[in-house]
Amino acid sequence: MQDNKEESRLYELGLPADVVEISRVHLDLPPHARARVEGLVKEYEERITQIQERIWSLQLPREYYTRKRLIQERDSIRPKLKACRSLLTIVRRVPVEILGQIFEHYLSAEEPPLVEARQTDDAIQVDEDGKPLAPPPKPSAEILSLVCRYWRGVAVSTPAVWSNIVLFTEQKQGQHPLVTPSQARGFIICMDRLPYGTWTLDVRAREVHRFAHPKYRDVDGPTAVTIPLSHLLNRQPISRLTRFSFTGNATLEVGLGQLAFPGTTSVMVWCPGSSANRNPTLPDLPSMPNLTQAVLWGIASPRYFPTHIPWSQPTHLFLGDQVTSQRWRSIIKQCISLRRASFYLTNRREFQVPLPNEPALATLSHLTELTFLWVGPNADALQGVAMPALTKLQLFVDWDPPAWDFLRPHRYANLTHLTLISPSPLNAGHLIPVLETVPRLRELCFKIFYGFREVFNYLTYGANHGFKIRSLRALGIHMDTQRYRTMYLDEEDEEHEDFLPFLTFPYADVAELVASRTRNLQRGDFNIVTFSNQLHQLENIVLRTDNSEWTREIVEKLKEEVEPFAAYGLDVGVFESTEDGRDHGEAPWPRLGMHWDEGVMGFIEKSKEYSLYPGALSEAQ
Numbered sequence: 133m134q135d136n137k138e139e140s141r142l143y144e145l146g147l148p149a150d151v152v153e154i155s156r157v158h159l160d161l162p163p164h165a166r167a168r169v170e171g172l173v174k175e176y177e178e179r180i181t182q183i184q185e186r187i188w189s190l191q192l193p194r195e196y197y198t199r200k201r202l203i204q205e206r207d208s209i210r211p212k213l214k215a216c217r218s219l220l221t222i223v224r225r226v227p228v229e230i231l232g233q234i235f236e237h238y239l240s241a242e243e244p245p246l247v248e249a250r251q252t253d254d255a256i257q258v259d260e261d262g263k264p265l266a267p268p269p270k271p272s273a274e275i276l277s278l279v280c281r282y283w284r285g286v287a288v289s290t291p292a293v294w295s296n297i298v299l300f301t302e303q304k305q306g307q308h309p310l311v312t313p314s315q316a317r318g319f320i321i322c323m324d325r326l327p328y329g330t331w332t333l334d335v336r337a338r339e340v341h342r343f344a345h346p347k348y349r350d351v352d353g354p355t356a357v358t359i360p361l362s363h364l365l366n367r368q369p370i371s372r373l374t375r376f377s378f379t380g381n382a383t384l385e386v387g388l389g390q391l392a393f394p395g396t397t398s399v400m401v402w403c404p405g406s407s408a409n410r411n412p413t414l415p416d417l418p419s420m421p422n423l424t425q426a427v428l429w430g431i432a433s434p435r436y437f438p439t440h441i442p443w444s445q446p447t448h449l450f451l452g453d454q455v456t457s458q459r460w461r462s463i464i465k466q467c468i469s470l471r472r473a474s475f476y477l478t479n480r481r482e483f484q485v486p487l488p489n490e491p492a493l494a495t496l497s498h499l500t501e502l503t504f505l506w507v508g509p510n511a512d513a514l515q516g517v518a519m520p521a522l523t524k525l526q527l528f529v530d531w532d533p534p535a536w537d538f539l540r541p542h543r544y545a546n547l548t549h550l551t552l553i554s555p556s557p558l559n560a561g562h563l564i565p566v567l568e569t570v571p572r573l574r575e576l577c578f579k580i581f582y583g584f585r586e587v588f589n590y591l592t593y594g595a596n597h598g599f600k601i602r603s604l605r606a607l608g609i610h611m612d613t614q615r616y617r618t619m620y621l622d623e624e625d626e627e628h629e630d631f632l633p634f635l636t637f638p639y640a641d642v643a644e645l646v647a648s649r650t651r652n653l654q655r656g657d658f659n660i661v662t663f664s665n666q667l668h669q670l671e672n673i674v675l676r677t678d679n680s681e682w683t684r685e686i687v688e689k690l691k692e693e694v695e696p697f698a699a700y701g702l703d704v705g706v707f708e709s710t711e712d713g714r715d716h717g718e719a720p721w722p723r724l725g726m727h728w729d730e731g732v733m734g735f736i737e738k739s740k741e742y743s744l745y746p747g748a749l750s751e752a753q
Contacts (some may be wrong), residue, residue, distance in 0.1 A: 144375040145212050148172070151219075156291035169219050176213040180206055190556040201279055224282075231283075232290035238613030239293055272298055274318070291327035301361050308387030309337050309361040309380075315663055317357045323369050329376040331396065333626040335361065337380035362388050367506045375727060376418075377403070381430070384708040389440075396420045398727045403430035404453075417441065424469075425728040429453055429476075443467050447498070448728040452505070457513035464517055465494035474503040474733060476722060479483040479532070492516055500524060505737065506723065510535045519543060526736065528720055533562050548603075551742065552578040553610065560586035567591075573601050575744055579610035588641040592659060593648035599667060604649070606672040607745035610709070613637070617682040637686060646673065672745050674705045683708050705746025 151172060154165045175480065183206040190199050211596065218224075224232070231602050249552065273293040277284040289294055299319050300308035311319070365388065370612050373393050379401040399420060414681050415432070423711045425448040431438055432454040443466035451463070455477050465474070466489075501524040508527045514537045525547055527534040536554050537543060547570045552563070560583030560698050567576075580587060589597050591607070618638040648657075649670035675690055677683040690706045698704050720739060738741060 134404040145600045158673045174217045235293045249420045294322050294325040295331040297322050301337045303341050311359045331370050332375035334377040386416045389416050392419040398425040400427040400727045427732050447471045449473045457509045461513040462490045465491050470499045472501040476505040477507040479507045508535045511537045524549040528553045536566050544569045557581040559583035574603050575606040577608035580613050585638040585641050588645045592645045602666050603668050606746045608674040610676050612678050639693050644699050650702050672703045676707050679709045703746045
């Protein structure tokens with residue numbers, strides 16, 4: 133039937149009958165058929181050229197009607213030329229199986245969209261219409277099938293390209309997601325085309341207000357939206373669903389608590405906004421007994437938390453918004469399978485419904501990497517939590533010094549990577565006691581406001597300084613230089629000088645620190661020390677200042693002091709902080725809209741601002 137429709141369309145163009153027959157019989161044209169089509173293409177091209185030259189030679193307005201007739205003739209030939217050229221395209225020679233594999237590769241290799249959730253005054257950044265930013269549509273089989281009839285046939289005959297389904301829903305506040313009849317029909321067609329293997333589902337929920345734009349107002353009508361999402365998903369293929377995504381906002385309910393997704397191993401729920409009043413019908417999320425990776429944002433409120441999630445199962449977890457230190461402790465004690473985790477905590481003090489079944493003691497034997505954003509857990513929240521395998525700890529906290537459990541320093545004894553970044557005025561009094569508890573560090577990144585000399589001296593090898601953190605290979609220091617400015621004081625500066633005295637930047641101490649861990653170590657200055665074989669050389673150093681009027685001079689002097697040590701194998705980078713819309717050293721904003729294994733932690737791991745390796749930074753600069 134498809135061939136008859138194609139033939140009829142070509143016939144209506146007025147093509148010769150033998151060419152119509154060629155298009156019907158052959159995908160890869162044999163030599164005689166190709167020669168016939170190429171000859172016809174040349175004939176049409178020459179005819180169009182002749183007509184165009186005739187049009188240009190006309191004298192207007194006297195020959196206006198002649199020009200109109202010629203234009204009509206030219207425009208009637210162009211579709212014929214286009215149709216003949218399409219018969220010669222290489223795509224027609226690609227076997228259906230190969231084109232299907234190309235479709236599969238295109239849909240699977242496409243990098244997932246990144247959506248940056250910026251939070252200001254407890255509100256997620258919105259677009260021009262006041263709606264929360266949402267991921268753009270991903271490439272899909274439906275889009276490919278709209279290109280042409282041939283591609284649609286290939287897509288329909290390739291079940292694997294239908295294994296990633298995107299479904300759009302509409303709902304009002306306090307109601308469950310609803311699906312329009314047209315969306316439901318398309319979804320059922322996609323499910324019917326699914327292979328017997330696994331598949332993924334991405335649900336995009338849009339909140340519809342009572343006084344919405346007229347084109348959305350029909351959601352209140354009796355037939356506009358009629359099918360609950362939970363009813364639509366209650367079908368047999370749901371047992372083979374491996375990846376589930378839900379994008380909405382904090383006032384919307386997922387509404388799938390009565391369903392079970394037994395095969396789902398990865399989930400991403402992104403509901404940004406103020407979730408203080410969130411109190412959905414429990415349970416809100418589906419049962420996922422085999423969950424191993426979870427990215428969850430905005431799923432909690434002081435009155436509600438999805439306790440039915442199998443917290444003992446995930447090996448990778450990102451949990452954000454409306455999670456206090458006390459609630460974090462209740463959750464983390466249940467996450468006994470975690471290997472990597474990131475938490476975006478809050479310091480709000482309002483009452484929160486306690487979580488049941490919190491164990492008194494919990495050992496997270498597999499947890500190796502832990503990141504905290506905005507707020508870190510206080511010492512009380514760490515009580516009863518043992519993390520013996522923890523080697524990487526990153527604290528990006530705002531305005532409060534990072535909380536540290538000095539009563540139990542053994543919990544940090546195995547750390548090999550430590551990041552301490554905060555816009556609060558951290559100084560040597562905060563940092564040195566912390567560094568005393570992490571003797572095995574290989575990578576260290578921190579921000580400091582004053583007390584530079586004391587910290588530089590602490591990290592310097594030598595009889596007068598000691599031999600601290602002997603395994604350190606990479607060092608990154610963010611320096612706020614407000615108190616080390618070299619400008620003349622103006623009247624405003626003089627008024628504040630009593631409580632913010634200006635300090636001399638300790639360039640010589642920086643040079644001594646670097647020299648002791650490179651040149652001095654190589655020439656054997658410390659060979660008399662019994663543990664000299666335990667002293668490792670510094671291999672990478674990044675020094676970054678804030679971006680102010682006076683920092684250019686500081687940066688240039690730092691380069692003069694430090695860059696000569698590149699001759700001893702040190703990779704050196706000295707930079708001013710770039711303007712990125714945030715204060716220098718402020719906690720980074722998570723980039724959401726993706727599953728964990730799609731790179732949800734890339735906002736830190738791929739950030740130039742927190743890199744400890746100058747080579748890549750120099751290329752980027």
